[in-house]
Amino acid sequence: MKAVVVEEPGKIAVKEVETPEINDREVLVKVIMSSICNVTDAHIANGTFEGYHDFYPQILGHEVYGEVVEKGKEVQDIRQGDRLVWCSLNGAFCEYVKLDPVSNPIWARVPAAVPHREAPLYEMCHGAYLYMVHPADVKAEEHVLIVGQGPLGLTATMFSALNAKSVITVDTQKTRLEKSLEVGASCTYDRSKMSANEIVAAIEKATGGVNVAFMCIDEDRSPELDAWDMAVKALRPGGRMSGLVVAVKNLRTRLNPNNLIVKNIRLQHLLGQPGDRAVFQQALDFAAQGRVSMAPLVTHEIGFEGVAQALDMTLNRPSEVIKVIVHPS
Numbered sequence: 658m659k660a661v662v663v664e665e666p667g668k669i670a671v672k673e674v675e676t677p678e679i680n681d682r683e684v685l686v687k688v689i690m691s692s693i694c695n696v697t698d699a700h701i702a703n704g705t706f707e708g709y710h711d712f713y714p715q716i717l718g719h720e721v722y723g724e725v726v727e728k729g730k731e732v733q734d735i736r737q738g739d740r741l742v743w744c745s746l747n748g749a750f751c752e753y754v755k756l757d758p759v760s761n762p763i764w765a766r767v768p769a770a771v772p773h774r775e776a777p778l779y780e781m782c783h784g785a786y787l788y789m790v791h792p793a794d795v796k797a798e799e800h801v802l803i804v805g806q807g808p809l810g811l812t813a814t815m816f817s818a819l820n821a822k823s824v825i826t827v828d829t830q831k832t833r834l835e836k837s838l839e840v841g842a843s844c845t846y847d848r849s850k851m852s853a854n855e856i857v858a859a860i861e862k863a864t865g866g867v868n869v870a871f872m873c874i875d876e877d878r879s880p881e882l883d884a885w886d887m888a889v890k891a892l893r894p895g896g897r898m899s900g901l902v903v904a905v906k907n908l909r910t911r912l913n914p915n916n917l918i919v920k921n922i923r924l925q926h927l928l929g930q931p932g933d934r935a936v937f938q939q940a941l942d943f944a945a946q947g948r949v950s951m952a953p954l955v956t957h958e959i960g961f962e963g964v965a966q967a968l969d970m971t972l973n974r975p976s977e978v979i980k981v982i983v984h985p986s
Contacts, residue, residue, distance in 0.1 A: 658673070658674060658751060658753050659672070659673060659674075659751065659961060660672060660674045660748065660750060660752070660961075661716065661748075661751070661961050661964045661983075662674065662714050662715070662716055662717070663713060663715055663717050664713060665714070666703055666704025666713070667703065669702060669717070669964060669965040669968075671961045671964075674716070676753050677753055677754065678755075679727060679728075679755050680729055681729040681730050682729050682732065682757055682759055683728075683729050683732070683756060683757045683758075684725045684727065684728045684732055684756050685726055685727040685754075685755050686723040686726065686753065686754050686756055687723050687724050687726045687752070687753055688722070688723040688749065688751060688752055689740070689773060690722050690723075690774070690777045690982055691718050691720055691721045691722065691750055691983045691985075692720040692749075692778050692780070692982050693718070693720070693968065693971060693980070693983060694718070694720055694808075695807055696809075697710070698719075698968060699968050699971055699972055700875070701715070701717060716747065716748025716750060717748060717749070718748055718749030718750040718751075719744050719745045719746070719748070719749050719780070720745075720749055720777050721742070721745040721749035721777060721780065722740070722741070722773075722777040722780075723741065723754065724739070724740050724741075725739045725741065726753075732758060735756075735758055740766065740767040740776070741756070741764050741765065741766060741767065742764065742767050742776055742777060743756060743761065743763060743765070743783075744783050745761075749777075749983075750961060752985050762933075762934055763934055763937050764934065764937070765782075765934065765937045766941070767779070767941060768941060768944070769945075770945040771941065771944050771945055774952070775944070775950065775952050775955070777983075778812075778955070778980055779940060779941055779951060781808060781809055782816075782937060782940035782941070784901040785813040785816060785873075785901070786812070786813075786939075786940045787937045787940070788926075789871055789899055790813055790816045792899075793897060793899060795821045795868075795869055796821075796868075797820060799820075799867075799868035800822055800824075800825065800866075800867040800868055800869075801817045801823070801824045801825065801867060801868070801869045801870075801871065802825045802860065802869070802870040802892075803817065803824065803826045803827070803842075803873055804827045804828075804870065804872050804884050804888050804900075805827070805874035805884075806828040806830070806834060806836065806837045806845075807873065807979075808980050809873045809901060810826065810871075810873030811833070811836060811954055811979070812951075812954075813871050814826055814840055814841050815840040816940070816943075817841070817869075817871070818840070818841025818842070818843075819841075819948060821869075823843035823844070823864065825843060825844055825863075825864070826842045826844075826846070827846045827847075827848055827887070828847070829848045829878055830975055830976050831976070832976045833979070834846075836953060836979065839953055840953055844863070846860075848879055848884075853879070853881065853886065853887035853890070854890075856887060857887060857891045860891045861891070865893065866891060866893035866894075867892055868892075868896055868897065869892075869897045869898070869899075870888040870889070870892055870896065870899075870900075871900050872885060872888060872900030872901075873900060873901065874900075876909075877909065877911075881911070882909055882910050884910065885910050885911070886913055889912065889916045889920070892920060894921060895920070895921050895922075895923075896920065896922050896923070897922070897923045897925075898925075899925055954979045954980040955979070955980050956979045957970075957978060957981040958981070958982040958983075958984065959982070959984070960983070960984050960986060961983070963983075967981045967983075
């Protein structure tokens, strides 16, 4: 089968590789579409990811959507012909990928009402909804701040808007902030035009301080490296703070721990117990009901040969690119 392989940092090739063989506990999935993760995929390709993907060669990608074409005899919950979306541990930019639903249990069936073109993007609900918005348990009277309006931040925005009184977003890109308003934000602040203190003052004037802050950035691109500090300052005493932060080599940021302590801020990777597959499936059901839609996030569609160029665009032309769909053909 064809696959997009990172042979070493900075070297991407479309190659013929062996089609995966499954054991009795696995299913084989024919990839319908996948999508580029603007952060993780770029850092893997460039050799700046720190963690479990820091090895080469590897098939790139993890946001995958496909149809089950073969199943092991011990698999109970998945049927041949099911359309699934999940975070693949075996790459996504390839023609076939295998899934072990026991060791990788967070997957969801894609309802028929969800268009093919949007389906792989719902993998982001794994981080944005299952592990961030849902366990934060946002109440109807609460205000939410989301720092970073890349794809993950935009996904967190649309799901937070289902419950929150207001969703306030911050980014450095005008087009991302405009998209933020389109998918559910109440108001936005442009960090490239306002200081962190100016943004905090505006938030406090409008809301009295936010109840929840989600950090959806990989690297702090503010000149003062104060994105985290800004979020803590914007929180009310006793506020909650979470986020999905990618492990990046030589990461730099600044945070005054005194503000965390004095305000008694609850800072956790998961604001509560981690969710389960039913919560991930709930996100797809919201999409089927028309309560959320990933369609506004899709800006480009490519084949395997276009992956390297698309990754370069996500890094160097963020005002033009939000999400890129990858077709196997």
